[in-house]
Amino acid sequence: MSDAASRLAALAGDLLGVPLPVRVRAWDGSEAGPPGPGVPVLVVRDRRALRRMAWRPGELGLARAWVAGELDVEGDLYEALTRLAGLVWERDPQGGGAPAGLPGQAARALRAARDPRTRAAAREVLRLAGPWPPPTPPAEEVRRRSGPLHTRTRDREAISHHYDVGNDFYELVLGPSMVYSCAYWSEGGTLEEAQRDKLELVCRKLALREGDRLLDVGCGWGSLALHAARHHGARVVGVTLSAEQAAYARKRVADEGLADRVEIRVQDYRDVRDGPYDAIASIGMAEHVGAVRYRRYAQVLHGLLKPGGRLLNHQISRRPDARDEEYRVDPFIDAYVFPDGELAPLGRTTATLEEAGFEVRDVEAIREHYALTLRRWVANLEERFDEAARLTSPGRARIWRLYMAASALAFERNRIGVNQVLAVRTPEDGASGMPLRARVWDEHGGD
Structure with a gap:
């Protein structure tokens, strides 16, 4: 089949309603699309990629082809994602011009397509795609789940999928700090300094x-617990559902001689019974809680704090959308990265914390900091990509590269945010213990 790239570029234009903004290189070696230096190249290595995208139109079909190595990008990945975002991730499904569906939902969608040109283009894609059915999903995809969201068993399985992929892999991506949440940057600082x-x-x-x-x-790999014990003299209990994280954190605690101050448990937060605590930190964990459990999450943490105790809830948020009743993550993230993850708008989070009895005292939005953090993690991964693929699998290394790069752009474009919400279990007499001036902690440690 000669000049497949030109056919693909023309078909993409017909289906999307606009010219494809990147070059295409097809499995036959042909290329087509915008010329010039700096234009990323979308490489379609195998026709199976078309079958995946035809069978599952949209993000999940693209994701399967990417994870399987049938799709790739040559050139600047961020530039490619920026050019494609308006056609794939940021298309308005209500605004018209969304691509027509293709098989297995295919036959119905083709019959329903009113535009003869769109129908003809879709049929041509099917001819290019080759024999059916499509390949099985990559092994890294989460198996189909059933039953209620955010039960203890289902949460434990979701956490294991994301975190129990090898501590050596996370060391490569995160660096020596082993902190898997947004760093706090200053001009000219390093990743380690920003995480500290x-x-x-x-x-x-x-x-x-x-x-x-x-x-x-x-608690992840124990970085906050160690910092709080070493530099502030705190006695820390860290809980995680990841056995691999807990083992790694316990070794760090022992190696630093802090076993008398830090305890790491494999435990669900709902099963913690040894309050009250003077303070609670939840850093990058609440995204796993889910809307159906969030009020209970807030109530449990409120009950574990002493009166006057503080909660620091560090959580990714999404922009509010009146059409959303649930806040599930995108299909690619759900299938390959954070199963059952949910991103709520900031207003919903603060309202639920206050409904549980907390007094919200400070909110700091730091989305630009997360974009910088993700770009640094992507750089770490790209510098040692072959090693990362050996430590996990080529598919999983590809997943992490795509999801972190796309997430960096999402933070930069204000599609998602991240916020530190400081709340207090204010006692009945109203004495919150907070400083009179906001953010005094930046200079005086909260005194």
Whole structure:
């Protein structure tokens, strides 16, 4: 089949309603699309990619082809994603011009297509795609799930899928800090410095002092627990659902001689019974809680705090949308990265915390910081990509590269945000213990 690239570019234009903004290189070696230096090239290595996209139109079909290595990008990945965002991730499904569906939903969608040109283009895609059925989904895809969202068992399986992929892999991506959440940047700083500054900021917002009990919900590889114990004299309990994270964190605790101050548990936050705590940190964990459980999450943390105790809830948010009743993540993220993850608007999060009894005292929006963090993680992965693929699988390394790069752009474009919400279990007499001036902790440690 000769000059497949020209046929693909023309068909994409017919289906999308606009010319394809990147070059295309097809499995036969042909190329087509915008000329010139700096134009990314979308490489379609195998016709199976078309079958996947035809069978599951939209993001999931693209994701399967990417994970399987049938689709790739040559050139600047960020530039390619920026050019394609308006056609794939940011298309308005209500605004017309969305591409017609193709098989397996295919026959019905083709019959329903009113534009003869669109129908002809869709049939041509099917001829290019080759024999049916499409290949099976890549092994890295989460198996089909059933039953209620966010039960203990289902949450444990979701966390294991994302975090139990090898600590060596995460070391490669995250660097020595082993912090898997937004860093806090200053001009000219390194990733390690920015992560250290984020941990210090959390401790200062919580006003930790010698001997305070801190509960670290979703403690990851133990970085915050170690920082709070080492630099603030806190006694820390860290809980995670990931056995691999817990093992790694416990070794770090032992190696630093802090076993008398830090305890790491494989435990669901709903099963913590040894309150009250002076402070609670939840850093990058609440995205796993889900709308159906979020009020209970807030109530549990409120009940675990002593009166006057502080909660620091660091959480990714999405822009509010009146059409949304649930806040599930995009299909690619759900299938390959964060199963059952949900991103709520900031207003919904703060309202639920206050409904549970908290007094919200400060909100700091730091989405630009997360974009910088993700770009640094992507750079780490790209510098040692072959090693990362050996440590997990080529498909999983490709997943992480795409999801982190796309997420960086989403933060930069204000499609999603991240916020540190500081809340207090204010006692009945109203004495919150907060400083009179906001953000005094930046200079004085919360005193």
